[in-house]
Amino acid sequence: MRAAAAQDGIVLLPLSGFRSVARQTVLIRAKLAAGQSLESILQLVAAPGFSEHHTGYALDIGSPEDMRLAEKFDRTAAFRWLRRQAGKFGFRLTFPRVNPHGIAFEPWHWCWHAGAA
Ligand SMILES: [Zn+2]
Incomplete structure (x- = not known):
């Protein structure tokens, strides 16, 4: 997908991929330590x-x-x-502006689904 974008003059930078449960916990703890409420954190970061x-x-x-x-x-x-x-490559936007997950709009977050392409 990155190569196809490059042919159209678009640079896609993969910023974050696999993340362990432990890493997710560390991210949330850091936000709690910075004074954010758990409720507001969970609107942006999955548990x-x-x-x-x-x-x-x-x-x-x-x-x-x-x-x-x-x-x-x-x-x-x-x-x-x-x-x-992205759909041609099997990637879907998981959290569009209105989504059933209660997660904020995340235009950067794309997930590959088998058979979606
Ligand atoms: Zn993400």
């Missing part, structure tokens, strides 16, 4: 054991225009390209 990143099929993708995994990634050319093309 340990529930993240698609544990499967190894999820990818957080950035572009040189925006590498911060922020909502404004949806305004980049890379996101527009992913919207049009």
